[in-house]
Structures are given as C-alpha cells and as structure tokens.
Amino acid sequence: MLSIKNLHATLEDNTPILNGVNLEIKSGEVHAIMGPNGAGKSTLSKVISGHPSYQITQGEILLQGKNIAELDIAARANAGIFISMQYPIEIPGVNNIEFLRMALDSKRASQGLEKISDSDFNSLIEKSMELLEMDNRYTERGVNEGFSGGEKKRNEILQMAVLQPKIAFLDETDSGLDIDALRIVSKGINALRNQERGIILVTHYKRLLDYVKPDYIHVLRRGKIVLSGGAELADELEAKGYDWIPGDEE
C-alpha cells in the first residue's frame, strides 16, 4: 500500500530532518511510530503529505506503486493520504460539515465522480458522528471553532471517517484526550480499520496502543527508524525508554 524508501528530507535552510526512513505499510495493517521528542515523527507525516516547509532530497514515497512525492498537497490527499494533525487549526465562519462536504466532493471530483447527494452525505455524516458519539455542536460550529483539544481530535477522526483514506497517519491523536475521549476515538479508529486501509499511529504513550492494537511498532530517532518489532515492543519501551536501543549512538 505505502512504501517509504530511503526517505531523506530537509528544512528550507537545508537542515537534515529525515535521514533515510524505510517503511512498508500493507493494506489492513496498523503501525505505530514511537520515539523521543524531536525524533522526526510529526515531520514524517508532514513530508508524506507534502508540507511546503520540507523538501525531499532523496528517496521515494510510493502509494500503491505510484510515487506521490511529486504531487501537490491536495493531489496527495485525493490519492488517499490523510493526516490527522497534532494541532488541528480552527477556521471560524466555515461550517464544519460544509467543509467536510467540500473536501469529500473534491476527492470525488479527482476520481471522476459527481458530487455526493444530500441523502448519501447526510447518512454518512450521521453514521460517522454516531460512531464517534458526537453531538450537534460539531455540525453547527465552524471547523474546530471553540472545540477543546479532545473535541478537535475527535473531529479529525470524523474527517477520516468521511474521507475514507487509503493511508491514515494519525499524529498524536491521543494527546489531550481524557479517558472517555480516548476510548471513543480509539473505537472510531478501530471501526475504520479494515483491509482496504493502512493506519500509522504516532504516539508517545502506550495507552493508545492498549485500545488500538498495532501490528508493528517502530522507533524513530534522529530522522530514521532504528528499531522495529511487534506490539510487545511497546511494553519494553514503556519500561526502558529509548536509550538502550542499539545502533543509535551519536
């Protein structure tokens, strides 16, 4: 589904920030990326989605065999890349649901499909909001307008549910969530986990991985993956931290 091969990226001032990331995500798999602050986890998500502050200097990002590194941000999104932001922005004055509809119609247009009908869209929204236990505030307000940190994260998963991406990169989706919100958001992620989609979770804490069981865990440090393992690796990292990991010397 998604192959990241020897990916190197720099900031605009040529500061290296990803130093040869290799990652293979197959359909239906859930991968977790952990690592210390400043390791490059959020950067990886931004580079994959085409953030203009970073430039790819080497390597490839293949989505279903097609290199998407040359595509612009919107084209990558419409090809099936979805990033749940660590800090979703607020857009007052633009209704949350209208925005979702614009995004969905944009994706459909890229696939040569007509705009979604009112009834289909309403049914999709209703079903998705029910899954995430969301109330009418989410339909009445502007995008993330006045939402708490947890509500914004839940709204990100609503967008994922509506846009049905091939690859969902969830950047610290668990940060700022209380226990109930974590349970609800995790339920949403699990419901969206299927054989048509790959999911990448970026997290600092094992608690999200207790709800959403990953198939693989990777440790990213200094811009490259230095260790990979199964779900059990989370317990080891929780107990020992990152300093013990071999091959990660300065």
Place this chain on the structure above:
Amino acid sequence: MKNLARKRLLEIGLPLPRNDDWMYFPVSKLSSLEIPAVENSSVENKNALGIETESNAAALLPIAFGAYSKITTIAPNETEHGILKNRDEFSHSIFKVSTGAKLYLEILGNKSERKISCERIDLELETDAEVFLFFHEQISEETTHLTHIRITLAQNAKLHSNMLFTGKGISRTSSEIFLNGSSSFADYRSLAILTDKASEHSHLKIHHNARETKSTQFARHFLSNSSYASYDGSVLAGENCPQVNSSQLINTILQDNAKVSVKPNLKIYHDEVECSHGCTCGSFDEEELFYLQSRGLTEEKAKKILTRSFAREVFPDSLPYSKRISEELSKLGF
C-alpha cells in the same frame, strides 16, 4: 446651519496632506471643491451639532454645500427599522433616538455618480437607547465619496456599528463617537474587501467622556491588486472618566500590490482605565493553508475558504445584521 458650516470651513480650509487626520487620503481629489460664500441670513442656531468648533472638514462639507438636514425622531421606548439609500450629492440625515428606543438602521451605499459626493449622518442616543447600524459603502470607480458619522450616547446607551466597504472608488468614512453618559457602550466592526484601484479610508475617534464607558473596535481588511486602505483609529479617555475599557484590533491580509496604513492612537488622561490595541498584517497562514489542502482542497480553494473565514469572523451570527451581511458577502463570493 449652512452659513455656520461655510464660515467654519473657510476658517479651517479644505484638507491638506499635512493635516494629520487626512494624511492617508488623496486630498487632491477634493481640490475642485469651492467653498460657497457665506450668505446674509437670519440668526442661526449657534453651534448646532458642534459646527462652530468642528475641526473635521468632512463634517462640514455636506452642510456647507447646502444639504437639507432631514430629521427622524424615534419616540421613547419604540423600535424602528429604517433603510437609508438614495441620497443627494450632499446630504445630511439626523436620527434622534429617544430614551429606551431602539433603531435598526441600514445605510446603503450612495449611488451618486457625481465625481465627488459628501454626506453626514448624526445619531443622537438618549438614555438607554440602542442603535444597530449596518453601513455598506460601495461607490463606483472614478468617484470620491466622503461620509461623516457623528454619534452621541447618553447614559447606558448602546451602539452596534457594522461597516462593510466593498466600493471600487475612493472613499473616506470618518466616525466620531462620543460616549457622554456613564456606562454607555460602542462596538465598531468594519470589513473592507477591496480590489483593483479601490482606496478606502476609515477615520475613527471614540471619546470616552464619562465613567465606566466601554468601546470595542474590530477592523479587518482584505486587499488585493492595487487597492489601498487606511485605518486611523483613536481612543480618548477623559481625565474624569475612571473604569473606561477600550480595545482595538486591526487585521489585514495583503495580496499582490495592495497597501495598508494603520494608525492606532490612545490618549489616556486617567489612571484607572483598561485600553488595548493590536494590529496584524500579512498573507495567508501557511499552516492553515496546509491543513485545508491536506483535506484535498486546491490551494486556490483553500485561500478562498480562509478569506471567507477571515471576513465572516468580523460579524458573528449573534449580531442582528449578520444574515444581511452574510448575503452581501455571498454576493462577493465570500
């Protein structure tokens, strides 16, 4: 009143670039105006509407050029809805809002195609009166329009002023608000969406002349092509006026070769006041653009959405005229 205005105008003269209050406005556009001579006439009401001491030429011009002063009075505790539209080249409207009365007033752009037109609007709010104002300036290209709005508020009176500027010509709107009664309140919101060679100049003075008065200013500009806007906003807190509260926020998005000049002024003559002001100017926020594009929207569409958000935030849904303003913004594609 006409003669008083002419006399005063002859004393202060037409605006010059060196006048602080007119420094951003292309005053050469007014050079063709010739102040009419003072006529021999009967005794006039001395200093009506502050004319004898008026220092703003924009406040004098319509009257000096013979505007008929149309007076509308809202009876105590009554509620009236009004629309002010087709006016003459020089016009003067006075609204007296009596105690406890409410006025919803929509002032639509003067469609005068004259090269220069000037108008003055006076609003006098008595105790507990409340005025909701929607002013839409949309003058056409090659024309110059001056508007002067003078508003006085007595105790507990409230003003909610919503200004929308979408014209293509040159306009200057000066507002002078006098919070004369304790606990009176003025909320001034303005949005200028300008393109091509449009040139819009807002000049605002809020006088806090009584204790516990409050004013808020929230102005935004969205400027593209070669348009130009200026915002000169002053707050004056008087020396016997404790617990004054005032805020001023001005945001501008600039595109292409557009320009903006912003001049905030705070003149505080009492220690016990809270006054703040802020100003931002720039292009689109990169993170906001990225967020929208990461949902599959093109850069062009993302900018359109952000512009719409920027514009609509000035007038929240809770305002009486928000739906009306929303319609106007929709017509403009926002």
